Amino acid sequence: MKSFCVILVLLAYSTTITCRKYGFDSTQNITVSQFACLANEGYSFFIARIYRSKGIVDDVGLENIARASEAGFHEIHGYFFPCLKSECRQSAAQQIDEAFTALEEEGLEIDKLWLDIQIENGSWGTDKKHNQAFIKELIDEAEHETEKVGIYTQNDSWKNIVGIDWNYANNKYLWYPRFNKTPEELTSVFMPFGGWKKPKLHQFDQNVKSKCDVKINRSWDIDPQEF
Numbered sequence: 001m002k003s004f005c006v007i008l009v010l011l012a013y014s015t016t017i018t019c020r021k022y023g024f025d026s027t028q029n030i031t032v033s034q035f036a037c038l039a040n041e042g043y044s045f046f047i048a049r050i051y052r053s054k055g056i057v058d059d060v061g062l063e064n065i066a067r068a069s070e071a072g073f074h075e076i077h078g079y080f081f082p083c084l085k086s087e088c089r090q091s092a093a094q095q096i097d098e099a100f101t102a103l104e105e106e107g108l109e110i111d112k113l114w115l116d117i118q119i120e121n122g123s124w125g126t127d128k129k130h131n132q133a134f135i136k137e138l139i140d141e142a143e144h145e146t147e148k149v150g151i152y153t154q155n156d157s158w159k160n161i162v163g164i165d166w167n168y169a170n171n172k173y174l175w176y177p178r179f180n181k182t183p184e185e186l187t188s189v190f191m192p193f194g195g196w197k198k199p200k201l202h203q204f205d206q207n208v209k210s211k212c213d214v215k216i217n218r219s220w221d222i223d224p225q226e227f
């Protein structure tokens, strides 16, 4: 896959160029040469998992940030699975702190942090008020650490976890998984929820075997101009 640009000649005197920007996330341990291969395939951003739903920092994810950077990726984000299991005694804020302390200790930086809010395997309870308070604490603490915090979720998860209309996060970017829909098809199938009118990133497939021998979930950036 190569990134490509669509040139729209609207009127005789105005031309707009829209470049579609693709990226990927993966939980695999990826080598520098595999990252270089993925960059060559046209991916321009990478999203590393930095914290796991087990309540521990993801060491593979942190190493991936360093290797992606070494391979020349300029845009690297992190995603964060919170732990709500009873064995995780840390508060939401403590979990965020653990992740950022680990990044700092390794001298790593991320451009954006995405909080992964999914019903599946997320161990979310049914008390929506509690879930709202937990997510609010994650967001507020993350914003002490980094300017750009977004949410990875889709409408069914959001509905079950916090209620479809809970809009505390509506001024954060949304990263929206919707598989088997091409980027072109997204606008006609996306239904606003949680106060979001459109996603920033669309994750359009999952567990794809790339040419670089790494399994990736692919996303595209809907508004590449807006960083």
Ligand SMILES: *[C@@H]1O[C@H](CO)[C@@H](O)[C@H](O)[C@H]1NC(C)=O
Pocket (backbone or CB within 6 Å): 029, 059, 060, 063
């Ligand atoms: C990732 O792979 C490298 C190379 O095989 C290895 O040295 C490293 O320990 C692995 N990292 C983790 C966290 O397993």
Ligand SMILES: *[C@@H]1O[C@H](CO)[C@@H](O)[C@H](O)[C@H]1NC(C)=O
Pocket (backbone or CB within 6 Å): 120, 121
């Ligand atoms: C959720 O957990 C089940 C059972 O442990 C596992 O088979 C499945 O792959 C998990 N799903 C995700 C998205 O991790």
Ligand SMILES: *[C@@H]1O[C@H](CO)[C@@H](O)[C@H](O)[C@H]1NC(C)=O
Pocket (backbone or CB within 6 Å): 155, 156, 159, 164, 189, 190, 191
């Ligand atoms: C989620 O959005 C899809 C359309 O993308 C829609 O079919 C579905 O009913 C929505 N679910 C909820 C809970 O709103």
Ligand SMILES: *[C@@H]1O[C@H](CO)[C@@H](O)[C@H](O)[C@H]1NC(C)=O
Pocket (backbone or CB within 6 Å): 025, 026, 027, 079, 116, 152, 206, 207, 217
């Ligand atoms: C990508 O897919 C894998 C496998 O289903 C999953 O474990 C991983 O967490 C996904 N990425 C995100 C951002 O949820």
